Amino acid sequence: MKIQRETFYDCNKNPFQVTVLTIGGTKPGPVMTIVSGQHGMEHSGPCFLPELAEELDKADIAGTLHICPCANPGALAMDYEFYPEHEDLSKINDYFYSRFRHNYSPWGIGRGEAETEYNMNRLWNREGTGIAYDITKWIWKNFVDQADLTLDIHCLQASKPLIYNDFDKNNFLCALTGIEAVFQCSPNRSAYAAGNLNLQAAQREGKYAFCIEFSAQHALKESEYELGKNAIRNLMIKMGMLKGEYVLPDRPTWSIPVNCWELAHIFKASHTGHIRYYFGEYDRVRKGDKVYEIRDIQTLEVLETGFSNIDGVMGRISYLPVMKEGENICNIYPAEEIPREI
Numbered sequence: 457m458k459i460q461r462e463t464f465y466d467c468n469k470n471p472f473q474v475t476v477l478t479i480g481g482t483k484p485g486p487v488m489t490i491v492s493g494q495h496g497m498e499h500s501g502p503c504f505l506p507e508l509a510e511e512l513d514k515a516d517i518a519g520t521l522h523i524c525p526c527a528n529p530g531a532l533a534m535d536y537e538f539y540p541e542h543e544d545l546s547k548i549n550d551y552f553y554s555r556f557r558h559n560y561s562p563w564g565i566g567r568g569e570a571e572t573e574y575n576m577n578r579l580w581n582r583e584g585t586g587i588a589y590d591i592t593k594w595i596w597k598n599f600v601d602q603a604d605l606t607l608d609i610h611c612l613q614a615s616k617p618l619i620y621n622d623f624d625k626n627n628f629l630c631a632l633t634g635i636e637a638v639f640q641c642s643p644n645r646s647a648y649a650a651g652n653l654n655l656q657a658a659q660r661e662g663k664y665a666f667c668i669e670f671s672a673q674h675a676l677k678e679s680e681y682e683l684g685k686n687a688i689r690n691l692m693i694k695m696g697m698l699k700g701e702y703v704l705p706d707r708p709t710w711s712i713p714v715n716c717w718e719l720a721h722i723f724k725a726s727h728t729g730h731i732r733y734y735f736g737e738y739d740r741v742r743k744g745d746k747v748y749e750i751r752d753i754q755t756l757e758v759l760e761t762g763f764s765n766i767d768g769v770m771g772r773i774s775y776l777p778v779m780k781e782g783e784n785i786c787n788i789y790p791a792e793e794i795p796r797e798i
């Protein structure tokens with residue numbers, strides 16, 4: 457394994473090292489580049505990728521695999537989305553994450569408040585000053601620019617991982633990850649949102665790229681590490697980089713269309729009470745199926761029952777234990793199974 461380390465300095469001259477692990481590189485074949493840890497509260501990729509690199513280092517690999525597990529070390533060390541180098545960093549000591557105030561920022565520059573240039577995954581191929589810009593430039597020039605397939609690994613808050621994909625050409629690869637849902641996104645977005653690694657990498661002719669989101673932020677979720685390793689091994693087999701058998705779950709991979717918001721059955725609560733769901737994330741739901749019930753906390757009577765008015769899959773299940781009037785409950789998304797080309 458070849459290990460490359462580059463030192464970057466923030467505006468206060470604090471040094472940070474970014475490490476890239478390279479495997480293979482002796483036999484001809486495709487180039488695959490994996491970047492994770494752009495957002496500091498997303499620890500799955502940063503934790504399982506060094507282990508996977510050690511495992512793959514013993515395998516016979518065609519082509520080259522570059523892995524940058526911790527692209528944003530300053531942010532990861534703070535367990536915060538970005539590294540706000542010009543702000544008072546000590547404010548992180550009074551920051552206690554809660555999913556009930558998910559977008560709260562101790563510096564008042566959270567999502568919804570500002571389009572901050574500290575957010576590394578908005579800076580790819582854009583010009584600007586700061587450590588996050590410097591790191592993206594180095595990774596792009598040395599590892600992504602050459603890559604036939606780029607994987608950008610993140611985490612969100614959900615019960616299962618998902619994929620965000622901007623171009624149909626990636627679907628055959630997404631289906632071999634074993635991840636159950638591929639949310640198709642529009643590549644036409646604002647300049648800020650377009651500074652996203654998977655869009656920048658995938659919009660090039662003949663190149664593939666998409667984003668895998670594991671399902672825990674500000675936490676460790678070891679139960680998903682093997683799924684992540686399997687996804688990457690399967691992709692390497694498909695790319696002709698690794699010999700072996702595909703390992704895939706018996707559940708399908710669903711493509712959820714760009715305009716899913718218009719077509720979905722979106723449930724909003726009309727009552728307050730305890731909620732009981734009858735489907736899990738990405739389960740298939742048929743038109744007419746009972747999706748949930750809300751029960752009164754005092755009388756225990758069922759106040760409300762939701763039935764799907766479309767065929768689709770369950771998604772966006774609320775994390776609220778006590779549902780409140782007007783809250784989003786869950787969505788039934790229209791979905792098509794992506795065939796697996798094994």
Ligand SMILES: [Zn+2]
Pocket residue numbers: 494495498610611
């Ligand atoms: Zn992220």
